[in-house]
Amino acid sequence: MAWSRFKKKKNMPGGLWEKCEGCGAMIFRKDFSALKLCPDCGHHFSIGARERIELTVDESSFNELWADVSTVDRLDFVGYAEKIDRTVGKCGNNEAVLTGRAAVHGYSVAFGVMDFAFLGGSMGVAVGEKICRLAELALAEGLPLVIFCASGGARMHEGALSLMQMAKTCGALQRFHEASGFYISVLTNPTTGGVTASFASVADVILAEPGALIGFAGPRVIKETLKQDLPKGFQRSEFLLEKGQVDRIVPRGELRNEIGKLLAYATGGDPVAVGAVAEDAADREAE
Amino acid sequence: MQGVSGHSISLPFVPSGCWIYNSGPVGKSKKKNGDHKSALQRSGPDRSVERALSFEQPILEMEHKIQELKSLASSTRLDLNGEVLALEQRMLQVTDQVYSGLTPWERVQVARHPCRPVAADYVDQMLDDFVELHGDRLYADDRAILTGLATMEGRRFLLIAHRKGKTTQERLLCNFACAHPEGYRKALAKMRLAEKLGMPIVTLINTPGAYPGIGAEERGQASAIAQNIREMFSIRAPILCIVIGEGGSGGALGIGVGDRVAMLEHSYYSVISPEGCAAILWKSGDKAPEAADALKLTAPDLRRLGVVDDVIAEPRGGAHRYPEATIVTVKAWLSRWLDELAEVPAEELTDRRYAKFRAM
Ligand SMILES: [Zn+2]
Numbered sequence: 159m160a161w162s163r164f165k166k167k168k169n170m171p172g173g174l175w176e177k178c179e180g181c182g183a184m185i186f187r188k189d190f191s192a193l194k195l196c197p198d199c200g201h202h203f204s205i206g207a208r209e210r211i212e213l214t215v216d217e218s219s220f221n222e223l224w225a226d227v228s229t230v231d232r233l234d235f236v237g238y239a240e241k242i243d244r245t246v247g248k249c250g251n252n253e254a255v256l257t258g259r260a261a262v263h264g265y266s267v268a269f270g271v272m273d274f275a276f277l278g279g280s281m282g283v284a285v286g287e288k289i290c291r292l293a294e295l296a297l298a299e300g301l302p303l304v305i306f307c308a309s310g311g312a313r314m315h316e317g318a319l320s321l322m323q324m325a326k327t328c329g330a331l332q333r334f335h336e337a338s339g340f341y342i343s344v345l346t347n348p349t350t351g352g353v354t355a356s357f358a359s360v361a362d363v364i365l366a367e368p369g370a371l372i373g374f375a376g377p378r379v380i381k382e383t384l385k386q387d388l389p390k391g392f393q394r395s396e397f398l399l400e401k402g403q404v405d406r407i408v409p410r411g412e413l414r415n416e417i418g419k420l421l422a423y424a425t426g427g428d429p430v431a432v433g434a435v436a437e438d439a440a441d442r443e444a445e
Numbered sequence: 446m447q448g449v450s451g452h453s454i455s456l457p458f459v460p461s462g463c464w465i466y467n468s469g470p471v472g473k474s475k476k477k478n479g480d481h482k483s484a485l486q487r488s489g490p491d492r493s494v495e496r497a498l499s500f501e502q503p504i505l506e507m508e509h510k511i512q513e514l515k516s517l518a519s520s521t522r523l524d525l526n527g528e529v530l531a532l533e534q535r536m537l538q539v540t541d542q543v544y545s546g547l548t549p550w551e552r553v554q555v556a557r558h559p560c561r562p563v564a565a566d567y568v569d570q571m572l573d574d575f576v577e578l579h580g581d582r583l584y585a586d587d588r589a590i591l592t593g594l595a596t597m598e599g600r601r602f603l604l605i606a607h608r609k610g611k612t613t614q615e616r617l618l619c620n621f622a623c624a625h626p627e628g629y630r631k632a633l634a635k636m637r638l639a640e641k642l643g644m645p646i647v648t649l650i651n652t653p654g655a656y657p658g659i660g661a662e663e664r665g666q667a668s669a670i671a672q673n674i675r676e677m678f679s680i681r682a683p684i685l686c687i688v689i690g691e692g693g694s695g696g697a698l699g700i701g702v703g704d705r706v707a708m709l710e711h712s713y714y715s716v717i718s719p720e721g722c723a724a725i726l727w728k729s730g731d732k733a734p735e736a737a738d739a740l741k742l743t744a745p746d747l748r749r750l751g752v753v754d755d756v757i758a759e760p761r762g763g764a765h766r767y768p769e770a771t772i773v774t775v776k777a778w779l780s781r782w783l784d785e786l787a788e789v790p791a792e793e794l795t796d797r798r799y800a801k802f803r804a805m
Contacts, residue, residue, distance in 0.1 A: 233741045312716045317740045318752045321716040322805040325702050328675035329799045354667035355695040360675045374667035375657030383657050393662055403665050
């Protein structure tokens with residue numbers, strides 16, 4: 159493949175290039191594969207919610223629900239309404255999470271994907287509401303629940319109401335848990351603050367993409383509090399795995415198959431068959 | 446008394462403002478020595494000036510004048526009772542004026558006042574017995590969160606409280622009420638104990654936030670808080686929560702999922718500190734007052750938004766000026782709701798608890 163890249167500090171005009179956070183290489187956007195990985199170091203670039211759905215679920219199996227749930231500015235917070243208008247225009251979705259029914263390797267799931275491009279994937283009332291409805295749908299229909307997280311935390315502009323979404327989502331998930339529902343949470347770069355401290359962390363299986371920043375407090379806050387430099391790799395997926403906070407680190411290209419296998423285990427399916435299908439697909443691609 | 450919306454409790458008595466600085470401690474205090482002196486005992490006139498909030502200046506000036514007049518009276522044996530009484534009346538009016546118009550940012554400062562009653566004061570003055578239980582069985586005893594078995598006029602419950610401390614040494618020891626994961630895990634373990642013993646749970650929330658540190662992250666701060674929040678929905682015992690000072694974000698909510706949640710009138714509850722919000726929005730910590738406005742973090746605002754159920758009125762002049770009267774009011778609120786919720790079947794409790802938060 160003809161990767162066009164070079165190392166350079168300044169950003170190129172026109173947004174044609176993107177700089178790798180991992181190794182500093184500049185990558186020509188058009189050269190990205192669907193997985194959006196750095197060809198040099200394998201760094202996982204952020205991807206949009208729609209792209210994520212495309213990569214993860216069976217072809218055209220995603221049936222979006224509650225797309226009309228939108229933000230309410232109950233605090234009349236300075237500049238928030240305008241900000242939401244602009245963001246909706248730019249992102250094409252009403253809020254920072256997409257929810258619906260989908261299938262992965264033929265297994266039906268309740269599926270949610272956060273959109274980091276929408277105000278940093280922050281959780282306000284609308285996000286909390288959609289996560290709750292998704293958990294309630296999974297409970298009512300006996301579906302496993304899969305949520306991809308990407309969030310800077312709670313939505314400051316909704317004040318304590320955004321804080322209460324942590325309680326609301328966890329309440330719904332407690333009910334799902336009590337009914338023996340199976341929940342997979344996938345932590346992607348970054349997952350921090352109120353989302354990590356609520357629905358992202360109470361899953362039965364927690365997967366993480368390589369190198370993702372995952373934590374309660376952001377590294378800058380911690381650095382300022384402690385007035386010291388943070389250890390290398392602190393709050394990255396690999397660090398969390400070592401500390402026992404996540405179950406597996408799974409590269410983006412393998413997530414679909416890993417989730418398929420887990421769903422097979424959880425629902426009495428055949429994990430070996432999922433593995434075989436995955437291998438076939440890999441062989442076809444190689445040809 | 447201020448007419449606060451919602452189910453505010455009226456105060457049985459409001460002591461006149463001046464005696465704090467003259468007659469020293471009022472009522473009992475179990476620990477009379479050294480570090481355990483109560484806020485009352487330590488608020489002599491000099492200390493009060495030192496700890497003054499700028500908007501309290503008019504009140505403090507009057508308090509000072511009254512003090513001077515009284516010492517003049519005692520040294521000269523002149524009868525100045527009339528003058529003192531008049532000044533005291535005037536001071537109450539001034540206090541009224543100042544406290545009826547507090548801005549959100551001023552309330553935040555009252556909520557953080559070093560003389561505001563903290564967990565230890567409630568244990569001392571409100572409970573007839575308290576048996577602290579320290580162990581989280583996992584890592585360490587986190588002193589930022591106090592847990593134990595409590596008796597209050599025949600009512601037994603599990604108390605969970607953020608611990609702020611009063612002296613510098615105490616504050617350091619309990620990490621300024623910034624808990625680590627082990628604190629939240631200890632709280633959850635003890636909540637399960639309460640459930641087993643058929644006891645209700647009372648939480649006193651007073652934290653700037655959960656601790657943002659290396660160890661806290663290593664041991665799963667986010668996961669500990671998330672686990673608490675989720676499991677509090679399943680606890681088959683009544684849970685009462687009161688924000689008594691600072692309700693700092695997830696660190697507060699980690700012990701804050703209750704059947705009935707109240708805030709003291711001048712406490713605050715917020716998703717982010719006003720300083721943090723200002724730094725993000727306006728790149729300047731100086732804009733904290735504007736941020737405090739925007740965040741709607743005061744008790745009346747949050748009652749209106751349905752985030753909390755009750756506002757517990759503070760004596761005019763604030764809990765830091767009248768700690769004992771404040772604690773009496775909190776006790777009355779707790780007694781009422783402990784009795785009411787004792788009648789509710791467990792199933793109904795957890796259903797209602799979920800329905801309440803589900804509607805937010
Ligand atoms: Zn790279």
